[in-house]
Amino acid sequence: xxxxxxxxxxxxxxxxxxxxxxxxxxxxxxxxxxxxxxxxxxxxxxxxxxxxxxxxxxxxxxxxxxxxxxxxxxxxxxxxxxxxxxxxxxxxxxxxxxxxxxxxxxxxxxxxxxxxxxxxxxxxxxxxxxxxxxxxxxxxxxxxxxxxxxxxxxxxxxxxxxxxxxxxxxxxxxxxxxxxxxxxxxxxxxxxxxxxxxxxxxxxxxxxxxxxxxxxxxxxxxxxxxxxxxxxxxxxxxxxxxxxxxxxxxxxxxxxxxxxxxxxxxxxxxxxxxxxxxxxxxxxxxxxxxxxxxxxxxxxxxxxxxxxxxxxxxxxxxxxxxxxxxxxxxxxxxxxxxxxxxxxxxxxxxxxxxxxxxxxxxxxxxxxxxxxxxxxxxxxxxxxxxxxxxxxxxxxxxxxxxxxxxxxxxxxxxxxxxxxxxxxxxxxxxxxxxxxxxxxxxxxxxxxxxxxxxxxxxxxxxxxxxxxxxxxxxxxxxxxxxxxxxxxxxxxxxxxxxxxxxxxxxxxxxxxxxxxxxxxxxxxxxxxxxxxxxxxxxxxxxxxxxxxxxxxxxxxxxxxxxxxxxxxxxxxxxxxxxxxxxxxxxxxxxxxxxxxxxxxxxxxxxxxxxxxxxxxxxxxxxxxxxxxxxxxxxxxxxxxxxxxxxxxxxxxxxxxxxxxxxxxxxxxxxxxxxxxxxxxxxxxxxxxxxxxxxxxxxxxxxxxxxxxxxxxxxxxxxxxxxxxx
Numbered sequence: 001x002x003x004x005x006x007x008x009x010x011x012x013x014x015x016x017x018x019x020x021x022x023x024x025x026x027x028x029x030x031x032x033x034x035x036x037x038x039x040x041x042x043x044x045x046x047x048x049x050x051x052x053x054x055x056x057x058x059x060x061x062x063x064x065x066x067x068x069x070x071x072x073x074x075x076x077x078x079x080x081x082x083x084x085x086x087x088x089x090x091x092x093x094x095x096x097x098x099x100x101x102x103x104x105x106x107x108x109x110x111x112x113x114x115x116x117x118x119x120x121x122x123x124x125x126x127x128x129x130x131x132x133x134x135x136x137x138x139x140x141x142x143x144x145x146x147x148x149x150x151x152x153x154x155x156x157x158x159x160x161x162x163x164x165x166x167x168x169x170x171x172x173x174x175x176x177x178x179x180x181x182x183x184x185x186x187x188x189x190x191x192x193x194x195x196x197x198x199x200x201x202x203x204x205x206x207x208x209x210x211x212x213x214x215x216x217x218x219x220x221x222x223x224x225x226x227x228x229x230x231x232x233x234x235x236x237x238x239x240x241x242x243x244x245x246x247x248x249x250x251x252x253x254x255x256x257x258x259x260x261x262x263x264x265x266x267x268x269x270x271x272x273x274x275x276x277x278x279x280x281x282x283x284x285x286x287x288x289x290x291x292x293x294x295x296x297x298x299x300x301x302x303x304x305x306x307x308x309x310x311x312x313x314x315x316x317x318x319x320x321x322x323x324x325x326x327x328x329x330x331x332x333x334x335x336x337x338x339x340x341x342x343x344x345x346x347x348x349x350x351x352x353x354x355x356x357x358x359x360x361x362x363x364x365x366x367x368x369x370x371x372x373x374x375x376x377x378x379x380x381x382x383x384x385x386x387x388x389x390x391x392x393x394x395x396x397x398x399x400x401x402x403x404x405x406x407x408x409x410x411x412x413x414x415x416x417x418x419x420x421x422x423x424x425x426x427x428x429x430x431x432x433x434x435x436x437x438x439x440x441x442x443x444x445x446x447x448x449x450x451x452x453x454x455x456x457x458x459x460x461x462x463x464x465x466x467x468x469x470x471x472x473x474x475x476x477x478x479x480x481x482x483x484x485x486x487x488x489x490x491x492x493x494x495x496x497x498x499x500x501x502x503x504x505x506x507x508x509x510x511x512x513x514x515x516x517x518x519x520x521x522x523x524x525x526x527x528x529x530x531x532x533x534x535x536x537x538x539x540x541x542x543x544x545x546x547x548x549x550x551x552x553x554x555x556x557x558x559x560x561x562x563x564x565x566x567x568x569x570x571x572x573x574x575x576x577x578x579x580x581x582x583x584x585x586x587x588x589x590x591x592x593x594x595x596x597x598x599x600x601x602x603x604x605x606x607x608x609x610x611x612x613x614x615x616x617x618x619x620x621x622x623x624x625x626x627x628x629x630x631x632x633x634x635x636x637x638x639x640x641x642x643x644x645x646x647x648x649x650x651x652x653x654x655x656x657x658x659x660x661x662x663x664x665x666x667x668x669x670x671x672x673x674x675x676x677x678x679x680x681x682x683x684x685x686x687x688x689x690x691x692x693x694x695x696x697x698x699x700x701x702x703x704x705x706x707x708x709x710x711x712x713x714x715x716x717x718x719x720x721x722x723x724x725x
């Protein structure tokens with residue numbers, strides 16, 4: 001007899017319940033599978049078009065409304081659709097002054113560069129450095145369309161050919177930096193998908209020890225990936241969803257990780273119910289009904305938490321949050337429809353060689369009478385000394401968190417890559433022989449009539465090397481000025497100069513001057529990242545708290561869970577910083593990582609607490625508080641641990657990317673998930689629940705610490721009271 005309460009005779013299931021149970025139906029499962037096949041075949045071609053709507057322009061990674069963002073917008077008026085970005089070729093010798101042969105080489109290259117110069121522009125150089133050890137040529141390239149990457153490669157080929165012995169030639173500048181950054185994302189989606197798929201497949205094989213069962217979660221995640229890419233493409237094209245290469249790459253990792261977690265939870269509950277039900281359709285129906293709320297609450301928490309990044313000022317943060325929310329929703333839809341339909345359609349044999357058999361006594365067997373497991377032993381240990389257990393857990397996490405107090409925020413352009421690209425080497429050569437800002441000057445846009453006054457004001461700013469007038473718009477109303485800074489474009493001194501430059505040109509009446517360029521963009525991004533931390537974090541915490549209150553029908557338990565996840569985040573941040581500094585050798589932490597890591601870890605970390613506490617709540621209603629906590633930990637221990645390992649492994653794939661920002665995100669989320677899995681969910685939360693007692697469920701009726709139904713599943717205190725739970 002199933003150990004679940006039955007509906008009274010004559011009462012029909014509500015429509016939402018019938019819909020939720022459709023994947024377990026004898027006929028409806030085939031309809032669901034057919035619908036997914038039609039969707040995959042009909043919409044699959046659109047999945048490959050996601051790259052067409054990705055925005056890789058500078059403004060895609062800048063704060064909304066920042067002064068540097070406004071400058072980029074204003075610059076579009078100067079050249080229409082043919083925007084210009086300079087490449088800088090630097091010829092240098094480490095052992096002395098350049099020779100006549102070096103100069104001849106640079107001049108010959110200049111003639112060949114002319115074929116690649118943007119329309120209406122002219123290459124300049126070679127300009128000799130004051131120390132005579134370097135030559136510099138500036139080649140303005142058209143940044144419109146998709147051909148700048150190929151053009152830059154042709155220029156690099158010309159520069160590298162026939163160089164005299166001892167002459168080093170590198171091509172960098174803004175164009176080189178952009179192309180080297182874009183290369184990081186070339187084929188990123190497919191690379192990450194293949195790597196993540198391989199990791200997930202391996203872990204599923206180890207988890208299930210079955211040659212067949214692993215295939216069904218992977219197939220379901222594949223359906224989810226197709227739906228995610230199609231939905232993201234459609235929303236970007238027709239609804240203005242911001243998508244950049246970084247968010248598109250992380251999207252697939254998120255879908256694989258979250259989707260596999262939900263698959264593990266559902267399959268574990270389905271296997272459990274197969275022992276209690278002879279009919280596999282009935283077993284899946286109960287599994288969906290019992291695990292569905294936890295999966296739905298988990299997906300809702302992650303999606304809403306990520307969507308809170310819409311309040312961020314930095315466009316790339318907004319993109320990652322909104323695109324990630326779309327991916328989580330699509331993963332949820334696939335895992336509660338196509339996965340259960342596939343499992344029910346194929347039968348018990350997919351679990352071979354460990355096929356779950358129906359045993360009538362399993363329906364009435366109490367957890368305490370079942371075979372002792374690792375998790376039951378852990379629960380017994382926690383029950384003996386709960387206060388000592390949670391104090392020890394907090395102590396370990398707090399000790400890790402202390403490491404975050406010395407964190408260094410901010411990375412220079414040179415520090416953004418795990419392997420140094422040519423553009424970074426070129427910048428190092430330029431900084432060694434020229435005013436550091438000469439290869440990447442700041443840009444001032446002002447009213448043309450006030451340009452002389454703006455030029456004088458800018459020239460008087462400390463840290464400014466030179467100011468040269470630039471182009472004018474076709475109507476003659478706007479003009480640009482090129483401002484060379486004395487310090488390297490990504491240095492703190494250069495950012496201070498930008499502040500002084502802005503103060504000076506803003507005071508010129510009627511000029512309406514704006515200061516942009518690479519240094520200004522870095523400064524604006526730095527300040528926006530700090531502002532986003534104070535804006536987004538309170539919103540995320542409030543939203544997650546409301547979801548937990550709705551799910552657990554309690555006030556104390558949600559506050560406790562949220563506090564443990566926040567503590568876990570700081571512990572993960574401290575542990576990650578130790579890895580960054582002492583293992584990976586990173587110079588610091590990118591400013592976007594703390595906020596991104598917080599949102600991901602709070603959303604994903606609360607995930608496992610939701611899985612645990614929804615099962616605990618179910619068992620508390622059956623057995624009372626203490627036995628319910630231990631039964632919930634015992635029942636979910638294996639599956640949540642497997643889910644945590646899978647999710648951490650998928651994010652570890654990101655850590656292998658050459659861009660330091662993505663690698664740091666992967667390490668932080670991976671460590672945080674493991675910390676949540678093995679310490680917070682295993683020790684801290686259960687021991688706190690045991691120590692606080694039934695008061696944790698206040699103000700719900702579970703706080704009275706008595707079962708609401710008996711071990712056979714029948715109401716102990718009336719059907720209405722059970723329905724409240």
